[in-house]
Amino acid sequence: xxxxxxxxxxxxxxxxxxxxxxxASGRAFSGYIMAWFRQAxxxxxxxxxxxxxxxxxxxxxxxxxxxxxxxxxxxKNTVTLQMNSLKPEDTAxxxxxxxxxxxxxxxxxxxxxxxGTQVTVSS
Numbered sequence: 001x002x003x004x005x006x007x008x009x010x011x012x013x014x015x016x017x018x019x020x021x022x023x024a025s026g027r028a029f030s031g032y033i034m035a036w037f038r039q040a041x042x043x044x045x046x047x048x049x050x051x052x053x054x055x056x057x058x059x060x061x062x063x064x065x066x067x068x069x070x071x072x073x074x075x076k077n078t079v080t081l082q083m084n085s086l087k088p089e090d091t092a093x094x095x096x097x098x099x100x101x102x103x104x105x106x107x108x109x110x111x112x113x114x115x116g117t118q119v120t121v122s123s
Contacts, residue, residue, distance in 0.1 A: 002026035002112045004096045009117030012086055016121070020081040022096030022114060029053040033099045034072060034079045037107055038092035038119075045095070047105040049081065059103060064090075086121045093118050 008020040020036070035050035049060045049070040058070050069082040079096060094117050097110035
């Protein structure tokens with residue numbers, strides 16, 4: 001059974017940093033895309049960033065480019081999202097997700113999801 005478990009959310013002031021982690025278990029993730037999405041109250045879930053499990057290729061939403069960094073540790077089966085220069089508009093529940101095959105920005109293409117972790121950025 002595949003499990004994705006996020007951790008690392010919290011409350012931070014604007015300009016601060018947080019590091020989110022996603023612990024993945026239950027299968028081998030070679031060939032998978034690992035992604036972070038976020039959902040603010042009253043808004044749709046939106047793509048943040050993704051990384052290929054095998055090659056480590058990364059993609060970022062324009063809204064976080066230059067501020068967030070995604071990485072993975074194959075030995076530990078973890079995916080990390082380092083978030084710097086946080087803004088109040090980054091406030092959301094952040095979700096880790098996994099999909100097999102081609103990269104997608106559409107949440108419906110992802111097979112596995114974590115439970116989410118709250119990130120709140122105060123102004």
